[in-house]
Amino acid sequence: MLYNEIAIISLLILLCIASVGVAVHIWSLQQAPGAREFLGMLAAIFIWSACTALELVSPTMVEKAFWRIAQQLGIVLLPPTWLLFTFAYLDFRPWSRSRARWLLLFLPIVSFIMAVTNDQHHLFFQTLHFDEGPPPMLTITPGQWYWLHIAYSYLCLISGLALITGAFWNASPLFRQQAILIVIGLLFPFITNWAYLSQITHLGVDLTPIAFLFSAPFIVVGLYRYRFLHIVPIARNRLIEVMADPMILVDRHGYIVDYNPVAQQLFSIPKQSYQPLVNVLPWPELYTVADTLETVRAELNYPVHPDRFFDITIVPVESHDGSPSGRLFVFREITERRRNEQRIKEMFQRFTDIIEHTPLVAIQRFDRHGVILEWNGVCEQFYGYTAAEACGRRLQDLILSENAVAEFEQQIEYIWTTGRPVPPRKWQIHTKNGEERWLYSAMFPLFSQGKVSDIVCMDVDITDIYRAEENLRRQRDQLDALYRLTLDWLNRRDGKDLLQAITDSAHRLLDVRYVELLLAEDDHTLVVRACTPPLPTHIARRESPASAPLSW
Structure with a gap:
């Protein structure tokens, strides 16, 4: 065989160490969408790599057969955990939250049982052949169930790849970069395993675990540069791109994970970068208001341009399990309204x-x-x-x-x-x-x-004006009455009739007191009717002929 057994074993050990290291890092992110499923993938890779290394160092057929069967646990679990990770990472409903998604593990578990009990039915491995070497090798002839397992595994791998590719077009720039890293990292083991199964390489050993080492740099870049699994992978509609209001999405650590073009232009957000919001927006009042897990709405002026005001709505974003995973900032400019x-x-x-x-x-x-x-x-x-x-x-x-x-x-x-x-x-x-x-x-x-x-x-x-108008009206009425009284007087011929007419007219027109005076002149008594308001007190009584004044 044209391969270096020691180099392959060393690379497998290195892969085991890398898997453990990444798992330790992700352990603190268990609440992030897809984190637990990704830990399951790492566990499957570790089992596959470790058992492959142990098979290579084993000298006998029995030992090699044991480790070949043991590594099937990692091999059968890796494809369904990859698909489960895709569901959770993309929040692909209803599968991301349905308990039925765990049925994806049913056939892999059955496949592992078939591998363990292969001696009774030979459906998984039709034959096992031991070549003493050097180096000693174990070759297999796949059985019918083995090909069923391969078909199911490739179905899971391709389905997950298709989901991520479909989500790529509706994702933000940051998520697109993550998707590219995931797809590229998956292609290495995918192509390597296909080459092994089709016997193109003729190496006689499955180098698929080794291919995961080529995937490691992409995973590391995703973890530390693009904060893979630190953020909520929100699938978004193209409508966000044409929203008139600026929008910024941050993760629970305060890092910008999404924004629309309006926000990028307004706040000069560096393209395709993952930075803390506080570094991009120098806005202390905003962070004071946003220091809560509740929905908040506030009207603030932008410190960079104090004459511009924004109605800011801050909405908490939850992950699939209801835990807080970030916040959405929506800015509506209200400068003109203010x-x-x-x-x-x-x-x-x-x-x-x-x-x-x-x-x-x-x-x-x-x-x-x-x-x-x-x-x-x-x-x-x-x-x-x-x-x-x-x-x-x-x-x-x-x-x-x-x-x-x-x-x-x-x-x-x-x-x-x-x-x-x-x-x-x-x-x-x-x-x-x-x-x-x-x-x-x-x-x-x-x-x-x-x-x-x-x-x-x-x-x-207008009280004084109103009262003056009332007095003027009364005076006009009185003048009018006197005018008619004078005309009536001039039309009278007899003095006695004239006096009586004046009195009657004055009483009727002027609405004043009507009194009767008894006056004496010589021995004759003259009764005179007169309209004299107010009357002097001495006129209101009978007078003697010598003292009686003629009152009018």
């Missing part, structure tokens, strides 16, 4: 200043039910209620009369439903001390996000 809010705030502040400093206008702001929300200083002067006393109470209950409440509430409802102001009008109100006053009032709506949010009422005290 600017609009600031402008609205400034406008509202100016409006509030106008309300507070308008000297002659009482201004109130209330809701749909008339509950007072704002009450300026002039309102305190007009109505007697302080802002503390008025706010929180209904305006209609505070100053309006019962007769005006229904009409006031109708106007509020009209403003709220139509978004239009009502025509200004006069209102009669009562103050805190019970005084009745008259107001000229205008009501109009305030809007927020296109809907009526509040109603503003502006009142001007």
